[in-house]
Amino acid sequence: MSLHDLIIEPLSHGFMQRGLASAVLLSISGGLLGSVLILRRMALMGDALAHSLLPGIALAWLLVGRGPLALLAGALTAGLLTALASALLSRLSRLKEDASFGAFFLIAYAGGIALVSQAGTRLDLLHFLFGHILGVGPADLALAAAAAGLTVLLFALLRRGIVLEIFDPVFARTAGFRGGWFHAGFLVLAVLNLVAALQTMGVILALGLFLLPAATAYLWCDRFRTMLALAAALGATGSTAGLLWSYHSGLASGPAIVLSLGLGFIFAALASPRYGLLRALHLAWRERRAVRHTAD
Amino acid sequence: MHSGHHQHDIFRLRDVTVHYGRRCALDRITAQIPCGGLVALVGPNGAGKSTLLRSLLGWLPLTAGEIRLGDHHPRHLHPRLAYVPQRAEVEWDFPVSVGEVVAQGRWPALGLFRRFRDSDHALVTKALAELELAPLADEQIRRLSGGQQQRMFLARAVAQGADIFLLDEPFNGLDLSATAELIHLLQGWQAQGRTVIAAIHDLALVRAHFPHALLLDTRLIAAGPTAEALSDANLDLAYRHRVPVLGARP
Numbered sequence: 134m135s136l137h138d139l140i141i142e143p144l145s146h147g148f149m150q151r152g153l154a155s156a157v158l159l160s161i162s163g164g165l166l167g168s169v170l171i172l173r174r175m176a177l178m179g180d181a182l183a184h185s186l187l188p189g190i191a192l193a194w195l196l197v198g199r200g201p202l203a204l205l206a207g208a209l210t211a212g213l214l215t216a217l218a219s220a221l222l223s224r225l226s227r228l229k230e231d232a233s234f235g236a237f238f239l240i241a242y243a244g245g246i247a248l249v250s251q252a253g254t255r256l257d258l259l260h261f262l263f264g265h266i267l268g269v270g271p272a273d274l275a276l277a278a279a280a281a282g283l284t285v286l287l288f289a290l291l292r293r294g295i296v297l298e299i300f301d302p303v304f305a306r307t308a309g310f311r312g313g314w315f316h317a318g319f320l321v322l323a324v325l326n327l328v329a330a331l332q333t334m335g336v337i338l339a340l341g342l343f344l345l346p347a348a349t350a351y352l353w354c355d356r357f358r359t360m361l362a363l364a365a366a367l368g369a370t371g372s373t374a375g376l377l378w379s380y381h382s383g384l385a386s387g388p389a390i391v392l393s394l395g396l397g398f399i400f401a402a403l404a405s406p407r408y409g410l411l412r413a414l415h416l417a418w419r420e421r422r423a424v425r426h427t428a429d
Numbered sequence: 430m431h432s433g434h435h436q437h438d439i440f441r442l443r444d445v446t447v448h449y450g451r452r453c454a455l456d457r458i459t460a461q462i463p464c465g466g467l468v469a470l471v472g473p474n475g476a477g478k479s480t481l482l483r484s485l486l487g488w489l490p491l492t493a494g495e496i497r498l499g500d501h502h503p504r505h506l507h508p509r510l511a512y513v514p515q516r517a518e519v520e521w522d523f524p525v526s527v528g529e530v531v532a533q534g535r536w537p538a539l540g541l542f543r544r545f546r547d548s549d550h551a552l553v554t555k556a557l558a559e560l561e562l563a564p565l566a567d568e569q570i571r572r573l574s575g576g577q578q579q580r581m582f583l584a585r586a587v588a589q590g591a592d593i594f595l596l597d598e599p600f601n602g603l604d605l606s607a608t609a610e611l612i613h614l615l616q617g618w619q620a621q622g623r624t625v626i627a628a629i630h631d632l633a634l635v636r637a638h639f640p641h642a643l644l645l646d647t648r649l650i651a652a653g654p655t656a657e658a659l660s661d662a663n664l665d666l667a668y669r670h671r672v673p674v675l676g677a678r679p
Contacts, residue, residue, distance in 0.1 A: 158650055172523060290541070290542070293536050301519055303486075303514055304514060304533070306483075306486070306489075306509065307511075307512045308533075310537050355569040356524050356525070356526065360524050365440070383651075
């Protein structure tokens with residue numbers, strides 16, 4: 134297969150161009166959001182949030198149709214309701230936050246699957262869950278651009294507040310930065326980006342585009358700014374590779390992108406010069422040998 | 430720049446009460462805390478030491494009562510007031526360097542948007558030098574020793590331009606030599622007229638090095654010169670509900 138067949142021919146299709154542009158745009162904002170999720174130890178919470186959007190998206194589709202704004206409104210409602218209900222329950226009952234959030238997101242997710250499978254064909258459900266590259270229309274691309282643009286703009290403007298909110302919230306308060314906007318704003322931004330990534334990634338794997346590049350970058354660098362930039366670059370590279378793979382193999386685009394990003398992550402987890410497994414094993418082995426020598 | 434006139438400032442607390450939901454963390458604290466020296470906040474776990482520190486910083490909403498320094502609400506005293514967090518509360522794997530953390534000290538003055546000027550950079554450099562951290566400025570913060578980590582947050586507070594330092598359990602997790610080093614450093618600050626108000630659970634350390642103490646058990650048990658405030662009778666009052674823990678009592 135020539136380079137032309139591999140890369141250029143696929144990109145001559147409008148849907149591939151739109152899918153690729155949308156994935157690259159969302160990689161940029163996703164790297165930022167994923168970095169915050171990881172540093173605040175909210176990776177699993179973010180995953181649960183992504184799943185809980187399904188009933189809102191499905192309802193909006195059934196009632197209004199598949200315009201991005203309707204989907205966004207449905208997803209925002211479902212996400213906010215799940216977050217609020219679980220926050221309320223964990224505050225007022227003995228259930229802790231993870232349990233109440235876990236319970237609500239499962240209910241929401243099951244409700245969403247029931248809605249989609251009752252209303253549409255089975256094929257539609259698979260597209261919802263795993264992404265479908267043919268589904269990226271011009272309006273979806275516009276939404277991706279808006280989501281990415283807004284995210285990058287807010288991060289650039291509020292970076293000091295974001296760093297302190299993660300790193301040292303009490304100092305953030307004394308510096309006069311308010312915390313309330315952070316949580317609400319972050320939730321809205323995350324939902325916005327998840328909905329924008331829906332067509333390409335699907336509900337189940339959408340967070341992979343955010344989380345994996347950020348986790349890979351986190352294993353590789355020691356500065357916040359570098360981490361954000363690296364995560365964005367990794368996301369763009371991995372999603373491009375994943376889309377091309379999906380085009381050639383017929384694999385759904387969501388899993389193809391996540392697997393490409395996963396390859397980078399596993400490489401970093403093994404080989405990162407400072408935080409990789411191989412280095413940790415090497416250090417442990419050297420230590421043991423040193424101990425044995427002393428014992429002799 | 431830190432001499433003289435600040436020494437006569439006095440924190441005045443009147444009926445300071447803080448509730449978290451239904452739980453009462455501070456109950457009608459009325460006290461005066463003189464500035465210009467080392468002051469310890471002492472009490473059992475859950476006595477409200479950290480809550481009182483945060484109240485003194487001015488952003489924790491009081492359920493009742495008021496706190497003033499001179500005529501001012503603490504909120505209007507920044508950047509004079511600086512907070513030094515408990516080491517356990519910080520995410521040490523955050524991708525950030527020592528120099529960057531110290532530079533955060535300028536953020537309260539600059540806010541979200543204003544850029545660093547030469548004078549800001551100079552303050553950061555000076556704070557790094559004062560706390561002997563200049564050679565470590567580019568290190569990721571996890572790679573510092575416990576004593577160096579504590580000094581990094583003191584440097585951030587110095588870069589802020591503070592003269593009143595609120596420390597939350599600064600000696601927690603420090604080994605003997607790091608503890609001695611930190612005490613030496615704080616005594617130097619005392620001589621310069623800086624004020625250190627620290628939440629500390631180690632009574633022996635307070636007795637030996639902190640001239641002034643407040644003893645808390647949600648309410649104020651005693652305040653004043655340490656020997657008087659931490660009398661046996663007062664300690665019995667503060668710790669009476671607690672199961673004795675090895676080392677918690679002298």
